[in-house]
Amino acid sequence: MLSKEAEHVKGFAPEVAWVTEAGDTKLNERLAIRPTSETIIYPSYSKWIRSWKNLPLKYNQWVNVVRWEFNNPVLFFRTREFLFNEGHTVFATEKEALAEGPQIRKAYEKVVEEFMALPGIYGRKTNKEKFAGAVFTEKIHYMLSNSRVIEGPCFHHDGQNFAKAYDIKFLDKNGKEEYAWQNTWAISTRMLGAMFAIHSDNKGLVLPPKVAENKIVIIPILFDKTKEKVLKLAEKIKKELNSFSPILDEREDFSPGRKFSEWELKGIPLRIEIGPKDLEKNQVTIVKRNDSKKLEIKVSSLKKEIPKLLEQIQTELYNNAKKLLNSNTEKTENKKQMIQFIKDKKMVLVPMCSSEKCEDVLKDETGGAKTLFIDPKNSSVKNSKCIICNKPADYWVYVGKTY
Amino acid sequence: MLSKEAEHVKGFAPEVAWVTEAGDTKLNERLAIRPTSETIIYPSYSKWIRSWKNLPLKYNQWVNVVRWEFNNPVLFFRTREFLFNEGHTVFATEKEALAEGPQIRKAYEKVVEEFMALPGIYGRKTNKEKFAGAVFTEKIHYMLSNSRVIEGPCFHHDGQNFAKAYDIKFLDKNGKEEYAWQNTWAISTRMLGAMFAIHSDNKGLVLPPKVAENKIVIIPILFDKTKEKVLKLAEKIKKELNSFSPILDEREDFSPGRKFSEWELKGIPLRIEIGPKDLEKNQVTIVKRNDSKKLEIKVSSLKKEIPKLLEQIQTELYNNAKKLLNSNTEKTENKKQMIQFIKDKKMVLVPMCSSEKCEDVLKDETGGAKTLFIDPKNSSVKNSKCIICNKPADYWVYVGKTY
Numbered sequence: 001m002l003s004k005e006a007e008h009v010k011g012f013a014p015e016v017a018w019v020t021e022a023g024d025t026k027l028n029e030r031l032a033i034r035p036t037s038e039t040i041i042y043p044s045y046s047k048w049i050r051s052w053k054n055l056p057l058k059y060n061q062w063v064n065v066v067r068w069e070f071n072n073p074v075l076f077f078r079t080r081e082f083l084f085n086e087g088h089t090v091f092a093t094e095k096e097a098l099a100e101g102p103q104i105r106k107a108y109e110k111v112v113e114e115f116m117a118l119p120g121i122y123g124r125k126t127n128k129e130k131f132a133g134a135v136f137t138e139k140i141h142y143m144l145s146n147s148r149v150i151e152g153p154c155f156h157h158d159g160q161n162f163a164k165a166y167d168i169k170f171l172d173k174n175g176k177e178e179y180a181w182q183n184t185w186a187i188s189t190r191m192l193g194a195m196f197a198i199h200s201d202n203k204g205l206v207l208p209p210k211v212a213e214n215k216i217v218i219i220p221i222l223f224d225k226t227k228e229k230v231l232k233l234a235e236k237i238k239k240e241l242n243s244f245s246p247i248l249d250e251r252e253d254f255s256p257g258r259k260f261s262e263w264e265l266k267g268i269p270l271r272i273e274i275g276p277k278d279l280e281k282n283q284v285t286i287v288k289r290n291d292s293k294k295l296e297i298k299v300s301s302l303k304k305e306i307p308k309l310l311e312q313i314q315t316e317l318y319n320n321a322k323k324l325l326n327s328n329t330e331k332t333e334n335k336k337q338m339i340q341f342i343k344d345k346k347m348v349l350v351p352m353c354s355s356e357k358c359e360d361v362l363k364d365e366t367g368g369a370k371t372l373f374i375d376p377k378n379s380s381v382k383n384s385k386c387i388i389c390n391k392p393a394d395y396w397v398y399v400g401k402t403y
Numbered sequence: 404m405l406s407k408e409a410e411h412v413k414g415f416a417p418e419v420a421w422v423t424e425a426g427d428t429k430l431n432e433r434l435a436i437r438p439t440s441e442t443i444i445y446p447s448y449s450k451w452i453r454s455w456k457n458l459p460l461k462y463n464q465w466v467n468v469v470r471w472e473f474n475n476p477v478l479f480f481r482t483r484e485f486l487f488n489e490g491h492t493v494f495a496t497e498k499e500a501l502a503e504g505p506q507i508r509k510a511y512e513k514v515v516e517e518f519m520a521l522p523g524i525y526g527r528k529t530n531k532e533k534f535a536g537a538v539f540t541e542k543i544h545y546m547l548s549n550s551r552v553i554e555g556p557c558f559h560h561d562g563q564n565f566a567k568a569y570d571i572k573f574l575d576k577n578g579k580e581e582y583a584w585q586n587t588w589a590i591s592t593r594m595l596g597a598m599f600a601i602h603s604d605n606k607g608l609v610l611p612p613k614v615a616e617n618k619i620v621i622i623p624i625l626f627d628k629t630k631e632k633v634l635k636l637a638e639k640i641k642k643e644l645n646s647f648s649p650i651l652d653e654r655e656d657f658s659p660g661r662k663f664s665e666w667e668l669k670g671i672p673l674r675i676e677i678g679p680k681d682l683e684k685n686q687v688t689i690v691k692r693n694d695s696k697k698l699e700i701k702v703s704s705l706k707k708e709i710p711k712l713l714e715q716i717q718t719e720l721y722n723n724a725k726k727l728l729n730s731n732t733e734k735t736e737n738k739k740q741m742i743q744f745i746k747d748k749k750m751v752l753v754p755m756c757s758s759e760k761c762e763d764v765l766k767d768e769t770g771g772a773k774t775l776f777i778d779p780k781n782s783s784v785k786n787s788k789c790i791i792c793n794k795p796a797d798y799w800v801y802v803g804k805t806y
Contacts, residue, residue, distance in 0.1 A: 013427070017424075019423075020424060022420050023416055023418060023471060024417070033436075053656060
C-alpha cells in the first residue's frame with residue numbers, strides 16, 4: 001500500500017522509499033511506501049470510534065513493510081522489505097490496555113519457545129531505546145552463536161500518545177469525552193532468521209521438529225538383489241508414519257551419500273535408512289539431524305519411538321540455545337571489564353542510571369553496544385553506581401550488540 | 404523486493420512503479436517494484452540448473468506484487484498491490500511439463516470450489532488473450548451477480564520460451580544440452596473478492612462454513628429473571644460445540660437485535676438464540692445466515708444437527724452460485740443477438756475464427772467485451788461461421804466483460 005500521509009511519516013523519514021514514476025509517467029505527487037502502519041490505521045480509528053461501545057477494538061494484520069536501510073542488509077535480520085505481523089489495539093481504560101501485555105507476551109512466547117525452540121529473555125527497554133511513540137516498550141531477546149543479540153517480538157504500550165496525535169476519542173459510560181488507550185505489538189519473519197542461525201550447523205539447516213513440515217526422510221539403500229524387498233518395506237514404513245509427512249527418496253540416480261547430504265542441508269529432523277542388513281534384522285537405522293547420532297530400531301517399535309525422538313530433538317535444540325544464552329551472559333560493575341566482555345562477544349548485565357547521555361557514551365566506548373533491556377528480575381541496585389557516570393544507578397540493565 | 408533488472412520488465416513497463424528517492428536522498432539508479440517474478444527467478448534458474456538431475460525444479464511462493472493500474476482500482480479485484488501465489492516449475496521434458504496442468508487445476512479447484520463454494524469454468528484462452536510469454540494459458544472463470552466475469556487461478560505452459568530468453572539449459576541423460584520446459588501458475592487474493600461478491604447480501608458478508616473461522620455465534624436473550632439460567636445453558640452449548648469455534652456474545656449493553664445485525668454483517672454462518680422460552684422447552688432457535696431460515700432444535704440434538712446445517716449452507720451457496728453462472732450464459736451465432744446479450748449482462752458462447760483482428764472488432768462493437776475461453780467441451784464448429792468476419796469459425800468461444 002502506498003500512503004499519501006507524507007506529513008505523518010516524519011519519524012521514519014530517512015527510511016522511506018518514494019515512488020515518483022509509474023511506467024513512463026511522472027507522478028504529480030510522490031507516494032511513500034509503507035514503512036509502518038500507524039499513519040494508515042489511526043486516522044480510520046479516529047473515524048470509527050465514537051463510544052465506549054466500540055471498544056475494545058483489536059486489529060491484527062500481516063503486511064509487508066519497506067524500510068530503506070542504508071546499512072548492509074543481512075538476510076532475514078535486516079532487509080529492506082519484510083513481512084510483519086502487527087496488532088493495533090484500542091481500549092477504554094489504561095487498566096485494560098496494560099492487561100493485554102502479558103497475553104501478547106504469552107502468545108508470542110508460545111510460537112517462538114514452543115515451536116521454534118528459541119529461549120529468550122523478556123525485558124523492558126530503557127527510555128532511550130523504546131519506540132518513540134510509546135510509553136514503554138518490551139521485547140523478547142535471543143542470542144546467536146556469534147553473541148549478537150536479536151530483538152524479537154515486541155509489545156508497546158502507547159498510553160494516550162497516539163490517541164492525542166490522531167484524535168482517537170470516545171464517549172465513556174457517563175457521556176464524557178476521553179482519549180483512548182492503545183497498544184501496538186509485532187513479530188516478523190526475522191524470527192525465522194534467528195531460528196536458522198541458532199540451530200543450524202555446517203551441514204545446513206536444522207529445523208525443530210515442531211516446525212518441520214516433513215519430519216522424516218526415508219532412504220532405502222538399493223542393491224539389485226534386495227531392491228524390491230527394501231522398497232516394499234520403505235513403502236510400508238512410509239504409510240505407517242504418515243502423520244509425520246515422511247519423504248521417501250527412492251531416486252535411483254543418486255548415491256545414498258548424496259541423498260544424505262541433500263536432506264541434511266534441508267534440515268529434515270530424522271533420517272531413516274533401510275538397507276539389506278536392516279531388512280534381515282527387521283530393523284531400520286535412524287539418524288538424528290541435530291547431533292548425527294545413529295540408532296537401530298525395530299520396525300515394530302517405530303510408531304512408538306518416532307514421536308519420542310522428535311520430542312527429544314525439540315528439547316535438545318531448546319536446551320542448547322539456552323546454554324548458549326546463559327554461557328554468553330556476564331555481570332559486572334566495572335567499566336573496563338564490561339568493555340572487555342563486549343569485545344569477547346558477551347551480553348553484560350551492568351548498573352546504569354537512566355540518563356540518555358550515558359547510553360550515548362556507552363555506545364561510543366564499546367564500539368556500538370547498546371542497552372538491551374532492564375533486568376527483568378528487578379534485582380536491587382541500591383548500592384551500585386552507574387557504570388558510565390558513577391552517579392547512583394537506577395537499574396541493572398543488559399548491554400550488548402544487536403542486528 | 405526491488406529488482407534492478409529493469410531491462411527485463413519491458414512487458415510490464417507501463418505498470419511498473421519506480422522508486423527514485425529514499426528519505427531525502429536521490430538514488431543513483433531508479434529501482435523497479437516487482438510487478439512479476441520471472442525477471443528475479445529465471446536468471447537464478449539459469450545458474451542453478453546444470454543437469455537433468457536438478458530437474459524437476461518446483462518453486463512455489465506467496466509474494467506481494469505492485470502493478471500500477473491506471474484505471475480505477477476495485478477493491479480485491481484490481482488493486483495496485485496484491486498478494487499472489489505463484490509457482491514456477493521446470494522440467495526436462497515437454498510431457499512432464501504438460502502433465503502438471505491437471506494437477507495444478509485440481510489443487511486450485513479444491514480451494515475455490517470445495518472451500519469457497521465457487522463453481523467455475525476451466526478453459527483455454529485464445530492466442531490473443533493468453534499470457535505473452537506462454538505457449539498456452541488456461542484459467543478458471545467465475546461469474547458475479549452483475550454478470551461480470553472474474554478470471555481466477557491460472558496455469559501457463561511456457562514451453563521453452565522463457566528457457567530460451569533466460570538461457571535455462573541442462574545436460575540430459577545422454578550428455579546433450581537442451582533447453583528446459585517450464586510452467587507458471589498463480590492464484591491471488593482476488594478470489595476472496597469473488598467469494599465476498601458472489602455469496603454476500605444486503606445484510607453484509609456471507610461466509611461459506613468451510614472458510615468461516617467462527618462457524619457459530621451464540622446469543623443469549625437476557626431478562627433479569629432468567630438471565631442466570633440462560634447464560635448457564637449458553638456456556639454449556641458453547642463447550643459442547645467447541646470444535647466449531649463458537650462466539651458467545653454475552654454483552655449486556657447491546658440489544659439482541661443490534662447483536663444480530665453485527666454478526667450478520669460479519670458473515671457467521673449460524674446464529675443460535677437462547678431465550679427463556681427456549682429454556683423451558685430445552686431447545687434453541689437457529690438462524691441460517693445465508694437465507695435467514697429459522698429452526699428450533701432440541702439441545703440434545705445440537706451436536707448431530709450442527710454439522711448437517713453447516714454442510715447444507717455450504718451446498719446451498721455453491722448451488723446458488725452455479726445457478727447464477729448457468730442462468731447468465733447464452734449461446735448464439737447471430738452478431739446482433741450477441742451484442743444484445745452482452746448489453747443484458749450475459750456471457751455468450753459464439754463461433755469465432757482465431758484472427759486477432761476479429762477479437763479487436765468484437766471489443767469495439769460490444770463496448771469492451773473480450774473472449775474469455777474456448778469452449779472446453781470442444782463442441783463441433785464445422786458448419787459455423789465466425790460471428791465477426793463470417794469466415795469459417797475455428798472454435799466456439801465464450802465472450803463477456805471482466806474485471
